[in-house]
Amino acid sequence: MRSLLLISVVVCWLCTVAAVVRNGSSDGFQKPRDTDTVISFLENKLMASSAPMVPLTLIQGADSKGAVCLDGTLPGYHLDRGFGSGANSWLIQLEGGGWCNNHRCCVYRKTSRRGSSKFMEKALAFTGILSNKPEENPDFFNWNRIKLRYCDGASFSGDSQDEGSQLFYRGQRIWQVAMQEFLSLGMQQANQALLSGCSAGGLASILHCDEFRELLPSSTKAKCLSDAGMFLDAVDVSGGHSLRNMFEGVVTVQNLQKDLSSTCTNHMDPTSCFFPQNLISDIKTPMFLLNTAYDSWQIQESLAPPTADPGGIWKACKSHHLHCNSSQIQFFQDFRTQMVLALNSFSTSDQNGLFINSCFAHCQTERQDTWFAQDSPQLNGKRVAESVGDWYFDRAENVKAIDCPYPCDTTCHNLIFDFNPSALEISASSRFCFPLFRASLVLLVLTELILRFLV
Numbered sequence: 001m002r003s004l005l006l007i008s009v010v011v012c013w014l015c016t017v018a019a020v021v022r023n024g025s026s027d028g029f030q031k032p033r034d035t036d037t038v039i040s041f042l043e044n045k046l047m048a049s050s051a052p053m054v055p056l057t058l059i060q061g062a063d064s065k066g067a068v069c070l071d072g073t074l075p076g077y078h079l080d081r082g083f084g085s086g087a088n089s090w091l092i093q094l095e096g097g098g099w100c101n102n103h104r105c106c107v108y109r110k111t112s113r114r115g116s117s118k119f120m121e122k123a124l125a126f127t128g129i130l131s132n133k134p135e136e137n138p139d140f141f142n143w144n145r146i147k148l149r150y151c152d153g154a155s156f157s158g159d160s161q162d163e164g165s166q167l168f169y170r171g172q173r174i175w176q177v178a179m180q181e182f183l184s185l186g187m188q189q190a191n192q193a194l195l196s197g198c199s200a201g202g203l204a205s206i207l208h209c210d211e212f213r214e215l216l217p218s219s220t221k222a223k224c225l226s227d228a229g230m231f232l233d234a235v236d237v238s239g240g241h242s243l244r245n246m247f248e249g250v251v252t253v254q255n256l257q258k259d260l261s262s263t264c265t266n267h268m269d270p271t272s273c274f275f276p277q278n279l280i281s282d283i284k285t286p287m288f289l290l291n292t293a294y295d296s297w298q299i300q301e302s303l304a305p306p307t308a309d310p311g312g313i314w315k316a317c318k319s320h321h322l323h324c325n326s327s328q329i330q331f332f333q334d335f336r337t338q339m340v341l342a343l344n345s346f347s348t349s350d351q352n353g354l355f356i357n358s359c360f361a362h363c364q365t366e367r368q369d370t371w372f373a374q375d376s377p378q379l380n381g382k383r384v385a386e387s388v389g390d391w392y393f394d395r396a397e398n399v400k401a402i403d404c405p406y407p408c409d410t411t412c413h414n415l416i417f418d419f420n421p422s423a424l425e426i427s428a429s430s431r432f433c434f435p436l437f438r439a440s441l442v443l444l445v446l447t448e449l450i451l452r453f454l455v
Contacts, residue, residue, distance in 0.1 A: 051125035051368075052132060054078040056149070058117055059181050067173035069151035070106060070115035072166065075174045078124050078147045079185070080132055086142030089192035092182065092212075093130060093147045096199030096228075096363070100153035101249030106167050115151050128371035129196065129385070136368055139389035140194070144186065148178050155204040158254035169254040175208055179215055190216060194392060195224045198363040199297065202229020206276050206283065207261075213285040223286040223392055226276070227365040230291040231298065232342060233275045234335055236308040243302035247274045277342040288353035288391050288399075289343065290384060293336040294321070294406060296362040296415045303335060319417040321360045321406070333405055340402060347400050353391035355379055358403040359412035370413050377411045379403055 058074040059067070069075055082089060097114045100106035109115040130145045131137035152158060152171030159172045179187075187193065195212040197205035209224035216222050236242045248271040251257065257270040263282050264273035272278050280287065304314040317324035324332070339356065346352055357377050364370035364384050370377055372385035379387065379401035391399035403409050 051127045052080065053123040054080045054126050054147070055123045056117075056120055059177055062174070062177045065173060065177055066168075066170055067177035068168045068170055069110070069117055069174075070100075070153060070167055070169070071110035071118070072168055073117040073151075075151060075178060076117045076120060076149045077178060077181075078126070078149075080126055080130070080145045082142050082144035084142045086140070086144070088186070088190060089140075089143040090182065090187045090190045091129070091140050091143045091145045091194045091196060093145070093366070094156060094195070094197030094201035094204045094208075095147055095150035096197065096201035097150050098153075098200055099155065099246070099250045100253070101246050102253055103162070103165065103167075106153055106162075106169075106253060107165055109153055110167065113149075113151070115153060117149070117151060120149055120151075127366060127368045129365040129388075131368065136372055138372065138385060139393065143192070143194075146182060150201060150204075152254075154250050154254045154256060155200045155207060157204070157207060157256050157259045159259060160255040171254075172259050175204075175211075179212070183215065187216070190220050190222075193220050193222045195222075196227065196365060197225075197229060198227045198366055199229065202226040202363075203231060203274075203276060205229060206279055206287070209283050209285045209287055223288070224283075225288045225290065225365070225388060227290045228292070228295060228297070228363045230276050230280075230289055230295075230339065230342070231302070232277060232335070232338055233272070234298070234302060234338060236302065237304045237314060237331065238308035240308055242305050242308055243298070244271060244275075246301075247271050250274065280343075281345040286351040286353075287346075288355070288388055289346070290355045290364060290388070291339070292359040292361045292364070293339055293356055293403060294332050294358065294360045296360055296417075298335075299332070299360070300417075303331070321414065329406070336405060343402075350398070352400070353387070354400040354402060355384060355387045356402045357412065358406045358409045360414040361412065362415065367413075375411070377409070377413060 056076045056078055058076045060074070062068065062074050063072070067075060100109045106115070111119070113119040113121065124147060126132065126145060126147070127136070129137060129140060130147060132141050132145070134141045150156070152169065152174055154169065154171045156171040156175040158169040160169045161167060162169070193212070193216055195205050195209060197203070203226070205224050205226045206229055212224065213222045231243060233241065233244050251270050251274055256274065257265070260270055260273040261279055261282065264278055268278060280289070300318055304318055309315070314328065317328045336358070343354065343356070347354055357379055359377060361370065364377070370384060372383055376383040382390065382401070387399055387401065390396040
């Protein structure tokens with residue numbers, strides 16, 4: 001009897017898994033996926049194990065101002081205090097981690113570290129631009145370095161809520177209360193400040209750049225850096241607009257229309273005004289754009305997501321660029337051309353900086369191997385950290401470098417997705433919108449209880 005019951009439960013569980021994998025691709029970008037988690041896993045394997053762990057601090061009293069994560073918990077940050085000549089300089093790094101673009105995804109997201117401080121790591125390793133070692137981070141190592149955690153699902157934008165599901169879309173309030181906290185901790189007297197961010201945080205640094213400048217005294221040298229935040233409104237491999245559909249969902253579900261740049265919304269639709277290419281030329285504060293021309297996240301989720309590639313023709317190419325055929329490489333080259341064209345107006349300003357390398361990667365500031373290491377990626381003989389430093393401190397004129405097309409760059413640290421696509425579908429489903437593994441765990445516990453009862 002025990003054996004039969006156990007077999008039945010296992011068969012039931014396997015059927016559930018199969019159903020999730022089958023049904024996961026039926027609704028476009030609402031499909032449960034989390035490429036960010038996979039990319040983070042690949043990047044974390046490359047981070048130095050000796051990096052200092054910086055504890056999480058929750059912003060007390062933020063809830064009284066309505067500045068809460070998706071589930072209503074307090075927002076948080078990690079602060080490593082500056083010292084020496086950097087004691088009065090501040091670096092704010094906005095965390096990335098995708099978006100939630102529909103009610104179902106936002107409901108599940110609030111049960112993760114991307115939507116609740118209850119699930120955030122209690123300490124994080126500070127590497128790359130956040131490192132406190134001069135040999136790893138030559139220009140910013142002794143600054144006050146902060147990582148602001150991301151738990152609103154809309155790049156620190158939005159100010160609404162869903163009463164029925166108790167979802168709080170309060171990214172704008174989190175941004176405001178966090179900045180007030182940092183100002184009270186000493187940023188108000190900063191002589192130097194840099195707002196940075198990676199991925200969805202890179203988009204946030206674009207959205208909030210001028211606000212950041214306005215918060216600080218006119219005497220403060222304030223600039224912004226966006227890492228892997230140049231998301232393009234590009235056509236996918238099926239001729240559709242997967243990322244536009246995704247962003248339209250984010251703007252709609254979180255009611256972002258009123259929070260977006262009025263300069264943009266006066267002549268474009270709200271979704272278009274969530275795309276950096278329509279915002280960067282209007283930013284008044286000096287900004288540096290760091291991006292790969294073949295961004296791994298955009299390849300995975302914007303250019304060739306499973307919904308645009310139901311036959312799986314792009315799976316091998318997406319996992320490793322050496323598996324791409326000539327027409328697939330040409331598709332990527334066209335994407336690179338679109339990015340270069342989108343930067344034309346932005347690059348005419350003397351105050352702005354660029355580092356666009358022809359690599360298959362995503363986020364290069366927080367990874368030590370891509371930020372500042374012996375063999376880090378280079379453009380014009382400069383590593384990322386050196387280029388950003390030259391631009392921020394005005395050590396060089398016209399810090400704008402755009403790489404030649406693939407495959408000319410031999411300094412790249414390309415991300416290789418060495419995984420089983422089916423396994424990714426399952427793990428991603430559990431992570432973002434369908435708590436498969438949590439349900440599986442409950443099922444196994446129930447099975448054990450039933451078996452004990454039978455005994």
